[in-house]
Amino acid sequence: MPRRPHLRYTVATTTLLLVGALSGCGGGSAHVGSFDAPRSDRAACRALLTALPAKVDGKRSRTTSGSRYAAAWGNPAIVLRCGVGVPAGFNKFSACQRADGVDWFVPDSAYKDQQADVILTTVGRSPRLDLLVPGRDRPPLAAMVDLAATIKAHSRSISPCD
Secondary structure, three states, X not given: OOOOHHHOOOHHHHHHHHHHHHOOOOOOOEEOOOOOOOHHHHHHHHHHXXXXXXXXXXXXXXXXXXXXXXXXXXXXXXXXXXXXXXXXXXOOOOOEEEEOOEEEEOOHHHXXXXXXXXXXXXOOEEOOEEEEEOHHHOOOHHHHHXXXXXXXXXXEEOOOOO
């Protein structure tokens, strides 16, 4: 898979996403931290985001703040971001999980603590997406399956993991 080092995750980016998405009360906006998709991904991301389902894992969609390239469902929020970089810890030997035809990188730490929040990242697709699933909504399979049709319709498969 081609690498774009200038778009790599940082601990600060992941922390902002987690803190922003999991904070707040009620049905207000889910803050996803400051995030902007690369120019080359913006059109595809806009199309994908407008086609997302109203519910994911049984949770209703809610508004987001901090980025127009993100969507959220429920509280605490399940958050999808479009146009993300290569996640920390991912390399060509990393294992991936396939859910309804979409491949996802799951960090090793997610297997060790099944109660923790997890950020999954699509593998071999353009644009690349990540999905924050709060610990209380694990395992993340329902969210992965609910999003699969939209992801397949609005992103290109460039190198599936096998």
